[in-house]
Amino acid sequence: MKPLKVAIIGCGNIFPMHAASVMERVDAELVAVCDVKKERADEKAEQLQVKAYYKVEQLFDEEVLDVVHICLPHHLHAPVTWEATRRKIHVLTEKPMAINYPDAERMIKEAKANDVTLGVIFQNRYNPGSQLIKTMLTNGELGAVKSGKLSVTWDRSDAYYEQSDWKGTWDKEGGGVIIDQAIHTMDLMRWFVDSELSYVDASISNRAHEIIEVEDAAEGVIAYQNGVVTAFHAINYYTYDAPVEIELHCEHGVAKMVADKATVTLTDGRSFIADHNPLETFTYDSGVKGYWGVSHVKQINNFYDVIRGEATLDVPAEEALKTQQMINAIYQSGHEKQRITF
Ligand SMILES: NC(=O)c1ccc[n+]([C@@H]2O[C@H](COP(=O)([O-])OP(=O)(O)OC[C@H]3O[C@@H](n4cnc5c(N)ncnc54)[C@H](O)[C@@H]3O)[C@@H](O)[C@H]2O)c1
Incomplete structure (x- = not known):
């Protein structure tokens, strides 16, 4: 099974839930992370041995991706989703879907038009x-x-x-x-x-x-x-x-x-x-175990099962x-x- 090439955009608080979930999947390979804050992208890239990007456009232009996880400020969920779906990349975005209803509606329309899966985290x-x-x-x-x-x-x-x-x-x-x-x-x-x-x-x-x-x-x-x-x-x-x-x-x-x-x-x-x-x-970067994160892993697994054609979105x-x-x-x-x- 060819692993799905994955990037995570946004290396802030919620990043570890997404990274750990992707790393656990045998059918997915994290290839890049992206954050405008260079030090954040560099730190995560080094830790996970993947490439760091500091601009979303450059990430999209230089990597051939199957999936992106959007862990960005709310107003960027919609435009980054539109750009990804236009490039036929599956998208899993953090909540909220967008900051307004028309943007969110267009996210669904564009994902459908480009035949890609759009997931929204409500773990x-x-x-x-x-x-x-x-x-x-x-x-x-x-x-x-x-x-x-x-x-x-x-x-x-x-x-x-x-x-x-x-x-x-x-x-x-x-x-x-x-x-x-x-x-x-x-x-x-x-x-x-x-x-x-x-x-x-x-x-x-x-x-x-x-x-x-x-x-x-x-x-x-x-x-x-x-x-x-x-x-x-x-x-x-x-x-x-x-x-x-x-x-x-x-x-x-x-x-x-x-x-x-x-x-x-x-x-x-x-x-x-x-x-x-x-x-x-769920084991955090620090090695500490906790419950928070367990439900993220479950939802992210469901998203990948859907892309594999083995499930429907929960x-x-x-x-x-x-x-x-x-x-x-x-x-x-x-x-x-x-x-x-x-
Ligand atoms: N599901 C949950 O329980 C849960 C919990 C926390 C956060 N979240 C969600 O996760 C998302 C991120 O929240 P957070 O707390 O991690 O925020 P954060 O501010 O810690 O991280 C966001 C990151 O995005 C980066 N960024 C901003 N603009 C960018 C751009 N144009 N290109 C690339 N990177 C850019 C920032 O530098 C920052 O590192 C939000 O949607 C938030 O609501 C969800």
Whole structure:
């Protein structure tokens, strides 16, 4: 089997999850990394014994690639995807898909037109807790969802934003706590409810940061065409990353997730729990093992299996697009101070 030639673009925080996943696959060969910050690209290239590039165009011009992983600031996900798909290269991009809906829509259109696979990372769908709730909704044990609520209260201080040249800006990050941190939890809720959007009514504000343009607080409702109304509350001015919480009130019970641990309590008295499998670990550059990263590996494996024709995407790009639509509707509703109806 000829190995797929792979490059990772963006050598920042999330790079190790992608690099380790590619290195583990026998049918993929990491040939290059790319980052405008020369020292970052050089360090990763040396560590992994691959070529370093400092410009995306040069990477595309000089390497014959089958796959690129996009680990870039949000505003670059769409243009780099378009360039890659134009060159018939499969793309796996980090969340969010893009910073606006039309760009994300065009990513799908161009991937289809060029017959390449487009994947978008939403790794939390692979967590055992998420899988338990989704399975019990799909097999009918929980019955129909009646309502839901979620809360994300994390810590992204001014000091955190000071370290980044793109976070905290509308043009590069595309938003704050919603598009960057709460997006995973919002995506899970939408996946659980599994219905088209009906309306979004939200407020956004910057309440506790000095140096960012974007929202550090958002709350509102996401209403779905099946009649379910869900509430969300997200802030990133808390003093630690408190466990995220999702609760679904369903016909036959309540499903609750705290951090990644799900507890389903049925009205007939049975209860089910799912959490991390302690035998599953991800080893970081430093040699330290942890759970964070395990679900990335699973999603990246699925992406490569799809390219090999052995699977279908667990998270189709069309699914990521719906989450993009929801996120952008929160921003539109917040800015215009009115309900956005679909
Ligand atoms: N799935 C998750 O849980 C998760 C977690 C963290 C980050 N992310 C996502 O990963 C992406 C990257 O985030 P991060 O925290 O690693 O950011 P980061 O700032 O640490 O890394 C981004 C890198 O891209 C480089 N870069 C910027 N412009 C470039 C260009 N034109 N060409 C080449 N390189 C360029 C920067 O120099 C930087 O090294 C974002 O989409 C983020 O939301 C996802």
